[in-house]
Amino acid sequence: xxxxLRWLMALAVAMVAFVGVAAQPVHATDDSLAKxxxxxxxxxxTSPDYAPYEFLVNKNGxxxxxGIDVEIAKKIASDLGxxxxxxQMDFDSLLVGLETHKVDMxxxxxxxxxxxxxxxxxxxxxxxxxxxxxxxxxxxxxYKNAESFVGKKVGAQTGSMQADLVKQKMTDSKLLGLTKxxxxxxxxxxxxxxxxxxxxxxxxxxxxHDKQLAIVKSGWTLDPESNGQAIGFAKGSDTxxxxxxxSINEIKKQGLIKSYTKTACDYMTKNTANTSMFHYWKxxxxxxxxxxxxxxxxxxxxxxxxxxxxLMRLGKxxxxxxxxxxxxxxxxxTPLMIQVMFVYFGIGLFVDVPALTAGIIAVSLNSxxxxxxxxxxxxxxxxxxxxxxxxxxxxxxxxxxTSVVLPQAIRNIWPALGNEFISLIKESSIVSIIGVTxxxxxxxxxxxxxxxxxxxxxxxxxxxxxxxxxxxxxxxHFERKMQHD
Amino acid sequence: xxxxxxxxxxLVKKFGDNVVLNDITETINQGDVIVVIGASGxxxxxxxxxxxxxxxxxxxxIEFEGTNLVGLSEKELDKVREKMGMVFQQFNLFPNMTVLxxxxxxxxxxxxxxxxxxxxxxxxxxxxxxLDDKADAYPTSLSGGQMQxxxxxxxxxxxxxxxxxxxxxxALDPEMVGEVLKVMQDLAKSGMTMVIVxxxxxxxxxxxxxxxxxxxxxxxxxGEPEQIFTAPKHDRTxxxxxxxxxx
Ligand SMILES: Nc1ncnc2c1ncn2[C@@H]1O[C@H](COP(=O)(O)OP(=O)(O)OP(=O)(O)O)[C@@H](O)[C@H]1O
Ligand SMILES: [Mg+2]
Numbered sequence: 001x002x003x004x005l006r007w008l009m010a011l012a013v014a015m016v017a018f019v020g021v022a023a024q025p026v027h028a029t030d031d032s033l034a035k036x037x038x039x040x041x042x043x044x045x046t047s048p049d050y051a052p053y054e055f056l057v058n059k060n061g062x063x064x065x066x067g068i069d070v071e072i073a074k075k076i077a078s079d080l081g082x083x084x085x086x087x088q089m090d091f092d093s094l095l096v097g098l099e100t101h102k103v104d105m106x107x108x109x110x111x112x113x114x115x116x117x118x119x120x121x122x123x124x125x126x127x128x129x130x131x132x133x134x135x136x137x138x139x140x141x142x143y144k145n146a147e148s149f150v151g152k153k154v155g156a157q158t159g160s161m162q163a164d165l166v167k168q169k170m171t172d173s174k175l176l177g178l179t180k181x182x183x184x185x186x187x188x189x190x191x192x193x194x195x196x197x198x199x200x201x202x203x204x205x206x207x208x209h210d211k212q213l214a215i216v217k218s219g220w221t222l223d224p225e226s227n228g229q230a231i232g233f234a235k236g237s238d239t240x241x242x243x244x245x246x247s248i249n250e251i252k253k254q255g256l257i258k259s260y261t262k263t264a265c266d267y268m269t270k271n272t273a274n275t276s277m278f279h280y281w282k283x284x285x286x287x288x289x290x291x292x293x294x295x296x297x298x299x300x301x302x303x304x305x306x307x308x309x310x311l312m313r314l315g316k317x318x319x320x321x322x323x324x325x326x327x328x329x330x331x332x333x334t335p336l337m338i339q340v341m342f343v344y345f346g347i348g349l350f351v352d353v354p355a356l357t358a359g360i361i362a363v364s365l366n367s368x369x370x371x372x373x374x375x376x377x378x379x380x381x382x383x384x385x386x387x388x389x390x391x392x393x394x395x396x397x398x399x400x401x402t403s404v405v406l407p408q409a410i411r412n413i414w415p416a417l418g419n420e421f422i423s424l425i426k427e428s429s430i431v432s433i434i435g436v437t438x439x440x441x442x443x444x445x446x447x448x449x450x451x452x453x454x455x456x457x458x459x460x461x462x463x464x465x466x467x468x469x470x471x472x473x474x475x476x477h478f479e480r481k482m483q484h485d
Numbered sequence: 486x487x488x489x490x491x492x493x494x495x496l497v498k499k500f501g502d503n504v505v506l507n508d509i510t511e512t513i514n515q516g517d518v519i520v521v522i523g524a525s526g527x528x529x530x531x532x533x534x535x536x537x538x539x540x541x542x543x544x545x546x547i548e549f550e551g552t553n554l555v556g557l558s559e560k561e562l563d564k565v566r567e568k569m570g571m572v573f574q575q576f577n578l579f580p581n582m583t584v585l586x587x588x589x590x591x592x593x594x595x596x597x598x599x600x601x602x603x604x605x606x607x608x609x610x611x612x613x614x615x616l617d618d619k620a621d622a623y624p625t626s627l628s629g630g631q632m633q634x635x636x637x638x639x640x641x642x643x644x645x646x647x648x649x650x651x652x653x654x655x656a657l658d659p660e661m662v663g664e665v666l667k668v669m670q671d672l673a674k675s676g677m678t679m680v681i682v683x684x685x686x687x688x689x690x691x692x693x694x695x696x697x698x699x700x701x702x703x704x705x706x707x708g709e710p711e712q713i714f715t716a717p718k719h720d721r722t723x724x725x726x727x728x729x730x731x732x
Contacts, residue, residue, distance in 0.1 A: 385577040389579070392569070393639070395563070403594060
């Protein structure tokens, strides 16, 4: 009887606990605003390649995100009495950023489509722009409106509402999707596409800065619900959304968007006053700094972890061997890009890793798998007689490895290791997708800032070549030195 | 006067189903020079490598200076191997080190000798094998005979109690065999305990205290060189010797 009672008690306790846990999310919706106020910062995620909404300017040698969306975000932050923090990301990564709480809100000229509404909450619409099609000025006479593009290729930003519009309204045109507007403009100029669909202010900005471009009106009349721009929030942030809506109401009532647009355009003219690549050397320098930093740190950790993995794989311990094999095969069997996103967004769910750290971790872990295989092949290439001779002299397993086998193995694999280091310089560029300001990222920043497509690419290409060529010369020097021994 | 240095009891070694050493019980005394002969594949190398446990025996005991080595940990074995020098058919010098560094490595790493002491000892040993002028050369620049003499010096640097040789002259051009055998001959005269696997019958005759004929995993016949070479008892010994000496 007593036993039964105890049982029932335990059951009751468990049920109360369960209900408590289950009820938690309901409570959580209410504290989204309170949380922001408590931490004192409001983090805005944006993809700053969409002037005049969001773009980068160089202020005292530092990248700064400015634009209409940033002005709106500032207003919301000051209404809440908190500090605004701007985080840069690829447009495609923004919603993931919300879900994983890397950012509190997304302002990136984003349209609240029904597909997006399923995974995030939106504020009311704060701005509605008409859609334009950017064309080469020489061809401007050929096109009257969107219907003139039958059978032609048209470009739009991947994942954007413009891409959806092309799919829905320009069924007889082919869509080319690229992540960056700057790349789309390049595609236009090289006749990969005949038109680029963009919002009016964006199209106007490009045409103002490039005499070879012209605007064709799309002629679409669009439902503001599917055309306007709104602020994205994580699901269930009702209180925060309400606060944002209040600020947007004020912005509308006071007609603030106009002054925000003016501020943005002032930045743009200042930004593009001097578009020579030399003027932007600091951007490139910063890119080189980050690219080298990521590569150097990743080489060190890659070699350390890689050596450990190689030894584990070659060792007698079955468990360690299996771990090493699984690790190596898994990392080599998945793309670096996904690994970078996984570390940043996936691990980021549990601990907040800054983008740079996440990038370095991902690239290091990736490199380690390749280095492990190189080192293993190097160790395998040393005849067993070397090990036997060392062991017969009384050297321990460890001494044999460090004094006899590894020095010879490294000499054998030096060229392969060198290749790995060189390719690391190039492959580390993938971290730009999570907003790490490496050379590729900075290249895009300069493209956006200067409205020049090719020149920054050329500069970045030359820089990459100088980096890899110098490294390969240095490695060659060491290789020759080792061979002389 | 003679006391056992290595006592082998019921040594068995199998590779899978292949019984390579089949219940060997033998004694090697302090100062003995034992030459092991036999046909290819008879298990000579396996036997030699069992003595310092480069090969783990399947069963049986190897007692060295009173301790059974079978079942010792790798760490304990490292201590034992210091005292058992080994010379290989393929020399196995470390190609990334100079001759001097090859010799100094183990004394410095294992015995924690300081550089000066190790260098001094290395030069003495190089003089002993007639190669002091090659101290700073890399192994690849040496002839086979020179490499093998360095390998002997390297093993001696640990001041071992026994030296094991596995066909030390088989990889050499004929004109270089003599210089290596000479070094081994001197070593034998100095009282070093040696176990030598070789096909050099002339050397066996001159230097060995005992010749062991190994066949199908056992020591089929053993005796003083005079007896083995002039009056072998076993048919298989006769057969083997007639083939080898005919060459
Ligand atoms: N690591 C190994 N794995 C499997 N079998 C082996 C191994 N080492 C030796 N053997 C086998 O053991 C037998 C004896 O080999 P061992 O090398 O001891 O002979 P040997 O008398 O030294 O011959 P040789 O004169 O050719 O050197 C051979 O049948 C060989 O195939
Ligand atoms: Mg052999």
